[in-house]
Each structure stands twice: as C-alpha cells, then as structure tokens.
Amino acid sequence: MSLNVKNELSLPRSTPEAQGLPSSAIVAFLGAVETQNLELHSLMLLRNGFVVTEGWWNPYVAELPHLLFSLSKSFTSTAIGLAVSEGILSLDDQVLSFFPDETPNEVLPNLSAMQIRHLLMMGTGHAQDTMGALTKSENGNWVEAFLQQPVEYAPGSKFIYNSGATYMLSAILHKVTGQSLMDYLQPRLLDPLGIYHATWETCPRGIQAGGWGLSLTTENIAKFGQLYLQQGIWNGARIIPEEWVAEATSKQISNGDGGESDWAQGYGYQFWSCRHDAYRGDGAFGQFCIVMPQQNAVIAITAGLNNMQAVLEAVWTHLLPAMAPTPLPYLEESAIELAERLQQLRIQPPQLGISSHNETVFAGKYQLEENSLRWDTFAIRFDEGEASINIRDHIDDHHFRCGRGAWIEQKSQLNQGLEQQIAASFTWRDSDTLELTVRFLETPFCHTVVCRIEGTQLIFEITPNVNFGPRDTLLMRGERF
CATH class of the missing domain: 2.40.128.20 (Calycin beta-barrel core domain)
Structure with a gap:
C-alpha cells in the first residue's frame, strides 16, 4: 500500500552487527514474542542512531499512523518543557492561576497548592484518576470538572496515575499561547524531526487531549526517542533543553517499591523509569518508546495486547544483554534468518472453514x-x-x-x-x-x-x-x- 506521506525524514539504516547487536538476538526476541502470543504490530530498533531492525506484522504497514494512547503524554511533557524554556510557564506556577473563570467558589489548601510540576509527575494529590469525572461533565468543560474534584492529599506526596492531569497541561498551554498542543509543537519539535502528518484527539471544547489521542507512525515514535537519547539535539541543532531532558526522564516521584515491575521504578515528567537505567513513554495495549542510554539504543513498538510487562521482559532478556560496545562480525546465516523472519511477520486472518451451505x-x-x-x-x-x-x-x-x-x-x-x-x-x-x-x-x-x-x-x-x-x-x- 502506498500512502501520500510527503517530506517525512527517514532515519539512517545499518546492519545489526555493524552496530554491535547480533541478528540472532533479534530472532530470539521475535521468537519470544511469538511463543507468548504477544500481538505486536510494529517494531523499530535503533542503535547508535541507526535503524538496525524494522518490521510490521502484515496487514500493518510502515506508512500508517498508530494511536499511541498514553505515549502521547511524553509529547505533552515536551511541549511544557519548551514553554518553560521560552519563559511562558514555570513549573512552580499554580494550576488555579490560569483558570479564574473555572475556579471553585471554595478553594481548599491542597487544590491551591497544586502546581504545574505536580501535573507533570502525577502527584496532583487526587486519590484516583480524574478522567471519569471529566468525561461525564455535562457542559464539556473538562477544566472546570478537574478543578471541582476533591484533592485528598498534599500535592507531590502521592503518585496516582491521572490522565486528567495531562489534559490540564494541554489546557494550560492552550490558555497561555492561544495555540493547540499540535500547533505549538509543530515548528518547535515536529518540523525539525520531519513529522508532518500527526493528529491529536480533542475534548468537547476543542482542546487537544494531551494524555492520549496522538497518532504517529512507528518511525516517528523512534525519532522522538532518539531525540531524547541525544539529550535534545537533532542534526546538530538543540531542539529540547538538555536540562529538561534530564529532569523529565529522572525519577520525580515514587510509584512503587521497585522489584521486577517496570511500573514501580519511579515516574518523571510523563516518562516512566525502567529497570536497567532505561526510561520510556508508553501507552495502553503495548505502545512503547523505550530509551536505553547505557546501550545507546531506542526501541519503538506498536501493538494490541494486554501484557505489556511481557514485552519489556523480552527486551531485557534477549536484546539488552546482547548489545556489544563495538561492531560484531557479520554472520551471513544469522542475517538471512533474521531477514526471513522479518519478511514473514504477519497476523493471519482466521481460516477455520472456507464456506458453508448456509x-x-x-x-x-x-x-x-x-x-x-x-x-x-x-x-x-x-x-x-x-x-x-x-x-x-x-x-x-x-x-x-x-x-x-x-x-x-x-x-x-x-x-x-x-x-x-x-x-x-x-x-x-x-x-x-x-x-x-x-x-x-x-x-x-x-x-x-x-x-x-x-x-x-x-x-x-x-x-x-x-x-x-x-x-x-x-x-x-x-x-x-
């Protein structure tokens, strides 16, 4: 299938072995995915700035965008970081200060104390995600609905995953710039990366959702991860402040006791901390942008699955330990096996019975x-x-x-x-x-x-x-x- 996608800038390609990754490790990863019936739709693996493996499970194809769900949050965080660098916002700004018309008649101390940084770190003080209340708002004013929710804890004291908080970041940016998230990001982030066909869902009042609803191709997810891996520099030009990259991807709040779960390693500014000194943006049902600074690697995945931890386990088991610091010898047999596996990636339609007399x-x-x-x-x-x-x-x-x-x-x-x-x-x-x-x-x-x-x-x-x-x-x- 050929789509009219103009001006998309492609990442450079290389062989896995040239970038220190044996083809056999990628074959093992694909085998683990298949054995566990993990439904991946695409995979793009970058090492040292080169795409060393890419594949789409037919009928999914490279040209089609994929709904990212909460991986969208990391892009919203980036917009806030850019606004901070431009002096438009401060992380210490009080959330209420932007919305005098939606401020409740009675403002309790915890709501008053809520700042932009608390929205970013999912530390708003709410006891549960506010999205249910937002979507049930009869007048479609999600900002008003958010500010009316009880804030049970002191902001910054407790992690509660809260997509409504990310929506508020979008609403704040919209309020202070008069632009949508997409319009604000286009010249500052998306244009430099060669991303021109992104779409983003909106609330009933036309504010882009922020916490979900962004659709991008797999390669554009990979570009975003590579930009963060390169500390905000792209083609020699600084796109994101280095300080923001470091702060956004560092642990800002505890979200568990560590252990074996990659959802309990800490949370930054709309980025998850991972084991093995990695971090990621992710979205429901297996949308991943995994950044591995120690290995100089990025992995972009789209999928339709529930067991997201199993995907990360396959990465840590088969890909991470195989990454060598220098190029590896080219093994033709392994390269051919990988090429054949990638060529055969497909999700078969059910074929139980061809026809019926009924x-x-x-x-x-x-x-x-x-x-x-x-x-x-x-x-x-x-x-x-x-x-x-x-x-x-x-x-x-x-x-x-x-x-x-x-x-x-x-x-x-x-x-x-x-x-x-x-x-x-x-x-x-x-x-x-x-x-x-x-x-x-x-x-x-x-x-x-x-x-x-x-x-x-x-x-x-x-x-x-x-x-x-x-x-x-x-x-x-x-x-x-």
Whole structure:
C-alpha cells in the first residue's frame, strides 16, 4: 500500500552487527514474542542512531499512523518543557492561576497548592484518576470538572496515575499561547524531526487531549526517542533543553517499591523509569518508546495486547544483554534468518472453514435491537471470494468487504465516524457459525463478530481483542426484514 506521506525524514539504516547487536538476538526476541502470543504490530530498533531492525506484522504497514494512547503524554511533557524554556510557564506556577473563570467558589489548601510540576509527575494529590469525572461533565468543560474534584492529599506526596492531569497541561498551554498542543509543537519539535502528518484527539471544547489521542507512525515514535537519547539535539541543532531532558526522564516521584515491575521504578515528567537505567513513554495495549542510554539504543513498538510487562521482559532478556560496545562480525546465516523472519511477520486472518451451505440462510438484512454501538441495521451478502457487509449506525451507512479467509484492506468510518484503514475477513467456525474479523489498522483494536441464526433472528457476539477493564462480549440481536 502506498500512502501520500510527503517530506517525512527517514532515519539512517545499518546492519545489526555493524552496530554491535547480533541478528540472532533479534530472532530470539521475535521468537519470544511469538511463543507468548504477544500481538505486536510494529517494531523499530535503533542503535547508535541507526535503524538496525524494522518490521510490521502484515496487514500493518510502515506508512500508517498508530494511536499511541498514553505515549502521547511524553509529547505533552515536551511541549511544557519548551514553554518553560521560552519563559511562558514555570513549573512552580499554580494550576488555579490560569483558570479564574473555572475556579471553585471554595478553594481548599491542597487544590491551591497544586502546581504545574505536580501535573507533570502525577502527584496532583487526587486519590484516583480524574478522567471519569471529566468525561461525564455535562457542559464539556473538562477544566472546570478537574478543578471541582476533591484533592485528598498534599500535592507531590502521592503518585496516582491521572490522565486528567495531562489534559490540564494541554489546557494550560492552550490558555497561555492561544495555540493547540499540535500547533505549538509543530515548528518547535515536529518540523525539525520531519513529522508532518500527526493528529491529536480533542475534548468537547476543542482542546487537544494531551494524555492520549496522538497518532504517529512507528518511525516517528523512534525519532522522538532518539531525540531524547541525544539529550535534545537533532542534526546538530538543540531542539529540547538538555536540562529538561534530564529532569523529565529522572525519577520525580515514587510509584512503587521497585522489584521486577517496570511500573514501580519511579515516574518523571510523563516518562516512566525502567529497570536497567532505561526510561520510556508508553501507552495502553503495548505502545512503547523505550530509551536505553547505557546501550545507546531506542526501541519503538506498536501493538494490541494486554501484557505489556511481557514485552519489556523480552527486551531485557534477549536484546539488552546482547548489545556489544563495538561492531560484531557479520554472520551471513544469522542475517538471512533474521531477514526471513522479518519478511514473514504477519497476523493471519482466521481460516477455520472456507464456506458453508448456509450462506444463503445468513444472507439478508436485519433490523437490530437497541445497542451500545448504536447500530441500526446489518446486511450481508456472499460472493465468490468475499462477503459484503453494510452497517447503518447513528452516523451513516458503512460498507466494507471481508475476504474469504483473507484480509481485504480498505477505508472505513466504522470507528466512531473516523475514516481509517481496516482489514476484514470472514471464516466459518462450523456450518452454522459465521466469524467476522475487523482490524482497525491505525489502532490496537480488532473486533471478532460471531454470528448465528435462530429462526428469523441473527445473533451477534462481538468481542474486542483488548479493552479497558474486562473484555466483555457484546450480545446483539437482529430481526430479518
């Protein structure tokens, strides 16, 4: 697939051995990922400023951006660091000082004491993440909702992961500059790195979310990590102050007792401390930007999985100890094996049964009962090599094609009305059970839809591959008409 991506600046490429990493270690990492059924979508490994390995699990491709979830936070932190260096903000600034119109009538001491630095370090003093309250705000004023939440602890005294705090950083920057996060970062960070096609989700009032919602390609994630590894210098020019890089990536607050968890090593300014003197930005379901200063390495990963610690364990077990300080001998056999493994990276569509004599029974149009997806009707027909699906929801009609035991890639607005690339297929679990699979290739998400006929009704069971909280199956019924 070819996308019109102009002016993207590519990182230089090299062989693993030339940069002190044996190809066999990368093969071992890929093997560990496969053995543990960890669904990676992309991998880019940098050593000494060179891309030494890159791969995408088909149907995911290099040109497509991927939703970063909380890895977005590290970019928001960078914007604050740049604003501090320009004298626009100070980390000691009181959060309330920016929002006189949203300040509660009664201001208690802990809220009054909250500063920008406390937002950055996830030490706001709240007992829980404020995002639930923000998204439930009836008037869409998330700033007001944040400032109305009780602040149970003294700011700076307790770590509570709080995406609402990162949203407030975006709102503060928006307030003092009159610009969105993206507009502020574009000339200062993104342009120098050659990143021109980023997007960022917004709140109901148009302020970019800050704590989530940024979409970038894997290589652009890697560039960001490399910039931090190089202490804020890119192509000989300083982009980020060195002091900010050091402060943002250092432990600012304790978030656990250390041990074997990479979520208990301390937290900086929207960066996590890791074991092995590394640090990272990360996002839900396996979005990683891992920076390893001791090894002069960066690892960018996108994925759709729940066990994020397992990915880090594979990095520490197979990649980190194999990194040598000097070039290694080139071993043709290992290089060929790695090249073959990278060429074979793919997520296969389910291929349980090619066809069913009941296809004519399933084919038709169904009026759906009220459901949380807000789907109204569902229609399906079968052709020789594919099934054609049409879903009407509260936004529009959505037509897409499912390959018969194969992916068909296409554009769709099925995901909340956003036009995105999807890959879809179908198979038969048995003659009476149809399985549809839809992968949203710019996100971690994949939905499996199992369909059965009961009389004149079509019964749906829709299950996501990953989800916040339980992976509940959504049950839905449709009546043929």
